[in-house]
Amino acid sequence: MTKVNERVTTRINQLVSSLTPIHPERCIFKVPHQLRHGKEEFYEPKVISIGPYHRGNPCLASMEEHKIRYLQSLLRRTGNRSVDRLVQAVVPHVEKVRKCYAELKSTDYISSEELVQTLVLDGCFIIELMFRCQYVNNDDPVLNSMVLIALGKDMILIENQIPFFILENLFNTINHGHGHDHSLGNELKRQILVFFYPRLKNYSLTLQDVEQLIIPEVCHLLDIIHKAICFRFHENSRTTTSSQIEREFVNSATKLKEASVWLNASSSTENRSMFDITFTKGKLNIPTLGLDDGSEIEIRNFIALELYQQSHMQRFWCDYVIFMDHLIASSNDVDLLTHRGIFNNRMIDTNSVDNMFKNLTRNIITSHPYTYSEISKELNDYCDRPWNKWRATLKHNYFNTPWTIISLIAALALLSLTSIQTVFSIIS
Structure with missing residues (x-):
């Protein structure tokens, strides 16, 4: 019995010691079974993979070439010949990035090199997309097709995110900022909100709201949109x-x-x-x-x-x-x-x-x-209240269709005519 106790104790201790902590930075996760079961289409991307969770999905492979083209265009536009500075902007933050993902605790899921590549390609694609939507009007097949609508839907899925601080670092590096340049960070948020404005106007937001809105701390694109919709109610x-x-x-x-x-x-x-x-x-x-x-x-x-x-x-x-x-x-x-x-x-x-x-x-x-x-x-x-309760009962039971109202009017008219006839009979 002692040996059994020792083996079980050792096994449980190993489980406890191997358990990784739940980091406070965690903000991107796969939707749990109880929400997603039978409704997977509302949580999984149809066109583009952003971040590591859906990376490598063959159904999303066609957009990978567009990511590379967008990166190439971004480098040319900003006068850079290499992605070296962009990679340097991401590499120091790899461990912090892992803490943002609930299911990305070790290199078993994705290596650090693959993770950096994913963050650079996906982050630069988002930044270049924001730029093209505001300043460029050309024959871009992404912008001039139904793909753009599908992209917008995919980019706010909780499973399809990269941390905003990575986007911010890349944006600052591209625009020759240093560290956490808040003015550049606010400009990136503004571009993102303008991009999503066609969706935000469904939720009582005006273009003026979007242009003037400053959201201090955000986790990712979905969080920006959520806070943009909620900010005014939260304040008031x-x-x-x-x-x-x-x-x-x-x-x-x-x-x-x-x-x-x-x-x-x-x-x-x-x-x-x-x-x-x-x-x-x-x-x-x-x-x-x-x-x-x-x-x-x-x-x-x-x-x-x-x-x-x-x-x-x-x-x-x-x-x-x-x-x-x-x-x-x-x-x-x-x-x-x-x-x-x-x-x-x-x-x-x-x-x-x-x-x-x-x-x-x-x-x-x-x-x-x-x-x-x-x-x-x-x-x-x-x-x-008694009067409102009585009125509701009357409407529901007796005036719930036009025919009952017509019948009541006809009955009242008949009663009135009968009364008049009776009066005339008495007078005569």
Whole structure:
């Protein structure tokens, strides 16, 4: 028995000693099974591999030549004959880069030389792409095709990232900056936000917002986009009180309408974040959300970032999709929200929106406290007022179709005519 104890003890000690720490820098990871199962297409790139996770995928091989062409073009444009300075900008940070990837703890996954090559090629491709989109109008097959749309989708996948400090170092080196030149770093962020503006305008951001926005600390491209969407709400959000801790959820949009809640799209001139939902004097104000075939990919990756990012991050997207999912019980609710301007729906049909929100809320959890606890309580209290409750019941049970309303009008008209006839009979 003693020998068994010794062997087991030795084995467990080896397991403990070989365990690598969870580094605080970790910010890029493969989406866990419970989120990705059956939904792999929302997390895996279709056109380009950025970073080590999808490197070598034969389905993405066609873009590798474009990466080299972009690097060649960048070197010519900046008067460099060799990539030596770019490699030197990356090599000292290899170990720090490994700590950013949850599944890249050793050289077994990828050697240091291969990792540096990947970072230089992918980083320079992103930098040159930003430049070409703003300053060059030529016959670039990447820019002048549907590939650019697919590229935009691939570049914000959580599994398809490189650390932003690598991009920043490369950008500074290309532009002859030194170390962490914050002015150059801010210019790179601005170029990235302008590139993604066609997507950002779906989330209540204007071009002026994008041009003026300064985001201090970011991990990668997805983090930049996430923070750009959340920044205004994060700055203006109300301080949490104890009354918000108890979670409450709202009724569907059609039921709220029956209870005399007016659903209203917040004006773009009100300078609100898309998360800034308010309820005042019977009016529920919700900023407009643009929806198209790229929305689910983006929102799923925002949610994955919020759920698995190691640093404390408020789960604005998780809370938002849960709130909206409770508003949407059927396609009728989607129609109502679209009619009121809350959804700018460019998807195939209303069922697609309904199904999207149902799918988005699976296996996610809200913030604690839930961002919309207070407004949900206010809405529920309003709907529970006797008059509003009675009106909702009346509308739902007796005036839920045009035919019942027509029948009531006909009945009232008949009653009025009968009454008039009775009066005339008495008089005569």
